[in-house]
Amino acid sequence: METITNIKEMQARCLAARSAGQTIAFIPTMGFLHDGHLSLLHEGRKRGDLLVLSIFVNPTQFGQGEDLERYPRDFNRDEMMARECDVDLVFYPDATSIYPNGYATYVTVEGPLTNTLEGACRPTHFRGVTTVVTKLLTIVMPHVALFGRKDFQQLAVIRRMTADLNLPVEIVGMPIIRENDGLAMSSRNVYLSASERQQSLSLIDSLTAAASVVKAGERAASAVVTKTVDRLKSEPDLKVDYVKICNAETLEEVDEIDQKSVMLLAVKIGKTRLIDNGLLMEQA
Amino acid sequence: METITNIKEMQARCLAARSAGQTIAFIPTMGFLHDGHLSLLHEGRKRGDLLVLSIFVNPTQFGQGEDLERYPRDFNRDEMMARECDVDLVFYPDATSIYPNGYATYVTVEGPLTNTLEGACRPTHFRGVTTVVTKLLTIVMPHVALFGRKDFQQLAVIRRMTADLNLPVEIVGMPIIRENDGLAMSSRNVYLSASERQQSLSLIDSLTAAASVVKAGERAASAVVTKTVDRLKSEPDLKVDYVKICNAETLEEVDEIDQKSVMLLAVKIGKTRLIDNGLLMEQA
Numbered sequence: 001m002e003t004i005t006n007i008k009e010m011q012a013r014c015l016a017a018r019s020a021g022q023t024i025a026f027i028p029t030m031g032f033l034h035d036g037h038l039s040l041l042h043e044g045r046k047r048g049d050l051l052v053l054s055i056f057v058n059p060t061q062f063g064q065g066e067d068l069e070r071y072p073r074d075f076n077r078d079e080m081m082a083r084e085c086d087v088d089l090v091f092y093p094d095a096t097s098i099y100p101n102g103y104a105t106y107v108t109v110e111g112p113l114t115n116t117l118e119g120a121c122r123p124t125h126f127r128g129v130t131t132v133v134t135k136l137l138t139i140v141m142p143h144v145a146l147f148g149r150k151d152f153q154q155l156a157v158i159r160r161m162t163a164d165l166n167l168p169v170e171i172v173g174m175p176i177i178r179e180n181d182g183l184a185m186s187s188r189n190v191y192l193s194a195s196e197r198q199q200s201l202s203l204i205d206s207l208t209a210a211a212s213v214v215k216a217g218e219r220a221a222s223a224v225v226t227k228t229v230d231r232l233k234s235e236p237d238l239k240v241d242y243v244k245i246c247n248a249e250t251l252e253e254v255d256e257i258d259q260k261s262v263m264l265l266a267v268k269i270g271k272t273r274l275i276d277n278g279l280l281m282e283q284a
Numbered sequence: 285m286e287t288i289t290n291i292k293e294m295q296a297r298c299l300a301a302r303s304a305g306q307t308i309a310f311i312p313t314m315g316f317l318h319d320g321h322l323s324l325l326h327e328g329r330k331r332g333d334l335l336v337l338s339i340f341v342n343p344t345q346f347g348q349g350e351d352l353e354r355y356p357r358d359f360n361r362d363e364m365m366a367r368e369c370d371v372d373l374v375f376y377p378d379a380t381s382i383y384p385n386g387y388a389t390y391v392t393v394e395g396p397l398t399n400t401l402e403g404a405c406r407p408t409h410f411r412g413v414t415t416v417v418t419k420l421l422t423i424v425m426p427h428v429a430l431f432g433r434k435d436f437q438q439l440a441v442i443r444r445m446t447a448d449l450n451l452p453v454e455i456v457g458m459p460i461i462r463e464n465d466g467l468a469m470s471s472r473n474v475y476l477s478a479s480e481r482q483q484s485l486s487l488i489d490s491l492t493a494a495a496s497v498v499k500a501g502e503r504a505a506s507a508v509v510t511k512t513v514d515r516l517k518s519e520p521d522l523k524v525d526y527v528k529i530c531n532a533e534t535l536e537e538v539d540e541i542d543q544k545s546v547m548l549l550a551v552k553i554g555k556t557r558l559i560d561n562g563l564l565m566e567q568a
Contacts, residue, residue: 011452019303104393105414105448111388130389138422138450164389166422168295 001083003090007098010091011139014052018141022049026142026169028133031055032072033081036177036185040146041085043174047144053082054091054136056098060106061128072190091140098135107134107165109157113251117264118153118275121241129154130161137167144170148177150184152264152277156251176276178204184276191272199235199269206231207278210263214280219257221245224280232267241266241273248279259283285367287374291382294375295423298336302425306333310426310453312417315339316356317365320461320469324430325369327458331428337366338375338420340382344390345412351555356474375424382419391418391449393441397535401548402437402559405525413438414445421451428454432461434468436548436561440535460560462488468560475556483519483553490515491562494547498564503541505529508564516551525550525557532563543567 004010014024025048027040044051055078062068075092082090107130108114114126137145145162147155155173162171177185182204183197192200206228213224228243246253248262257280264277288294298308309332311324328335339362346352359376366374391414392398398410421429429446431439439457446455461469466488467481476484490512497508512527530537532546541564548561 007450011450015452019305021303102444103448104395104397105391105445106394107389107391107449109388110390113388135448135450138452160386161389164387164419165391166291166295166419168299168422 001079001087001090003079003092005092005094005097007093007139010089010093011141013089014050014140014142017050023144024048024050024052024140024142026052026054026136026140026145028054028056028136028145028147030057030071030187031078032074032187032190033078034177034185034187034189036148036150038081038085039177040148040174041082041087043172044144044146045086047146047172048142050088051086052089052091052140052142053087054093054140056091056093056095056132056136058098058128058132059095060099060131061125063122063124066122067188067191070191072187091136098132105131107131107161109161109164113153113157113160116251116253117242117244117246118266121266126154126157130157133158134161134165134167137162137169142169144172146172146174148175149173150176150186150275150277152248152262153251156249182208184274186274188272188274192269196237196269196272199238200274202232202235202238203265203267203274203276206265207263207276211278211280214257215282221253221255221257221261224257224263228263228265232265235269237270239268241268245280257281285363285371285374287363287376289376289378289381291377291423294373294377295425297373298334298424298426301334307428308332308334308336308424308426310336310338310420310424310429312338312340312420312429312431314341314355314471315362316358316471316474317362318461318469318471318473320432320434322365322369323461324432324458325366325371327456328428328430329370331430331456332426334372335370336373336375336424336426337371338377338424340375340377340379340416340420342382342412342416343379344383344415345409347406347408350406351472351475354475356471375420382416389415391415391445393445393448397437397441397444400535400537401526401528401530402550405550410438410441414441417442418445418449418451421446421453426453428456430456430458432459433457434460434470434559434561436532436546437535440533466492468558470558472556472558476553480521480553480556483522484558486516486519486522487549487551487558487560490549491547491560495562495564498541499566505537505539505541505545508541508547512547512549516549519553521554523552525552529564541565
C-alpha cells in the first residue's frame with residue numbers, strides 16, 4: 001500500500017493504471033474509518049484491480065458553525081485499517097492543494113434533489129460535496145465509486161451529478177452498517193456521551209416502528225411522520241431537524257406510502273447531528 | 285473521418301484511444317466554421333494523434349433574447365471543412381442528449397473572472413460555457429484543448445475551471461484570426477449588413493489607435509478608454525457595451541497601462557454583438 005498526497009502524482013498513477021488496462025475502484029471518505037467504510041472497501045476490493053481510498057475532510061461541505069474543526073481525525077489508524085482491507089493507494093491531500101489560492105470553481109446540482117432535507121438544513125453542504133467529488137473523480141478516474149446509503153440524499157445527488165457531467169464511472173450505493181444495537185455507523189458517533197448514545201437509539205427504534213405500522217396497513221405518510229416525531233421528541237436532549245417520507249429516487253415528499261418510499265431522519269442530540277433512513281416496505 | 289452523435293459511443297472511442305497510447309487534441313466549437321476555427325484545427329493536428337472537433341450550439345450559454353435560434357448553422361459545410369483539416373472524429377450531439385430530462389448540474393467559476401466584462405453583460409453566459417466545456421472534456425478526455433483568443437475572457441475562465449477541477453488537459457490559447465481588413469473572424473459576422481460591416485472596422489481601428497497612443501507614451505488607462513469610446517461612438521449604428529483595460533491574467537481593471545494590459549471591447553452594431561481585444565504594448 002502506498003500513500004500519495006500530491007494531486008498530479010495521484011492522477012498520473014491512476015491514468016497510467018487505467019491505460020494499462022486495470023480497473024479502478026474508488027472509495028472517497030473523510031477518514032476516521034469505521035465498519036461502514038470497511039464494507040465499502042471490501043466490496044471495492046472485489047470490483048477493482050486497483051483499490052483507491054481517499055481521506056480528505058472537505059472544508060467546503062461544512063457550513064459556518066458546523067464541526068469542521070472538531071471532526072475526528074486519526075490518519076495512522078486509518079492507514080492501518082486500509083492496509084488490512086488490502087487498499088492499493090491512499091490519496092491523502094491537504095486542503096490547500098485541493099483548494100489553492102484563487103480557487104473559484106464549484107459544481108452544483110440545482111433543484112429538488114438539493115434544496116430539501118439536508119440541503120434545506122445545510123444550504124452550502126451539497127455544493128461542497130459535488131465540487132470535491134467531481135475533483136476526486138477527475139483525479140482518480142475510477143471505473144466504479146462506492147458510497148454508503150446512510151447519506152441517502154448525497155448518493156442521489158452524486159448519481160445525478162456524475163450522469164449529468166458524463167463522468168465515466170459507475171456509482172454504487174451500499175447498505176447502511178449498524179452497531180449491534182442498531183445505531184448507524186458514523187464518524188460522528190464518537191461525539192456522543194453515554195446518555196446521548198442511549199437516546200440515539202430512538203432513530204433505529206422509530207424507523208423500525210414506522211416499518212411495522214406500514215406493514216400493519218398504514219399508508220398515510222402524515223400519520224407515520226407524526227408518530228415518528230412524537231417518538232423522537234420523547235428523548236430529553238433530542239431536537240428534530242426533519243422527518244420526511246420521500247420517493248427514493250426523486251426525494252420528493254409523498255402523501256401515500258408505497259414500495260419506493262423511504263423515511264429520512266435528521267436530529268440533533270446535544271451538539272451532535274445524526275441522520276438515518278430506511279425504506280418503509282419490504283422490497284420484492 | 286467519422287461523425288459520432290452518441291455520447292457514450294464518443295466517450296468509449298476516446299477512452300480507448302487514450303488507453304492505446306494515442307494523444308487526443310480537441311477543438312470544441314459551435315460550428316459554422318471559419319478560418320479562426322481552422323487555425324485551431326491545424327494546430328490541433330500537430331499536437332494530437334487523434335484530432336477531435338465538436339460542433340454543438342450550446343443553449344445554456346445563450347441568455348434570454350439572445351441569438352440562439354438564429355445562430356448560423358451549416359453542418360454539411362462544417363463536415364467538409366473538417367475533412368480538409370484531417371479531423372479524425374467529429375462529435376455532433378443534440379441538445380437533448382447533452383441536457384436530458386431532469387438535467388440539474390452546473391459548473392460555475394465564481395468571482396472577478398466571471399462577473400465583469402462579458403459576465404456583467406451576459407449573466408448566465410459563463411455558467412453555460414463552463415458547464416458544457418466540463419462535459420465535453422469528460423466525454424473526449426483530451427490531452428490538449430485549443431481555444432481562440434478572440435474570446436479572451438472565456439479562455440481565462442476555462443483555464444481557471446480546468447485547473448480547479450483537476451481536469452488532466454492542457455489548455456492552449458491561439459491568436460485571433462482576422463479578415464483582410466482586420467475584422468476578427470466570428471460566426472456572427474454573417475449577420476452584418478454592408479453598412480454594419482463597414483462600421484465594424486471601428487473595432488480594429490480603435491485597438492490599433494490605442495496601441496499607437498500607448499507607444500507614444502500614454503500610460504493612463506482612463507485616457508485611452510475615453511479616446512476609444514469616442515472613436516467607437518462615431519459610428520451611427522454602434523452601441524458600446526464596454527471598453528476596458530485589464531490585467532490579462534486576472535482581468536481586473538488597471539489604472540496604469542503596462543506589458544500585461546489588454547484592451548477588451550464589446551459593441552452592438554444593429555442587432556449584432558461583436559467582441560475584440562488586443563494587448564496594448566508590444567510583447568518582449
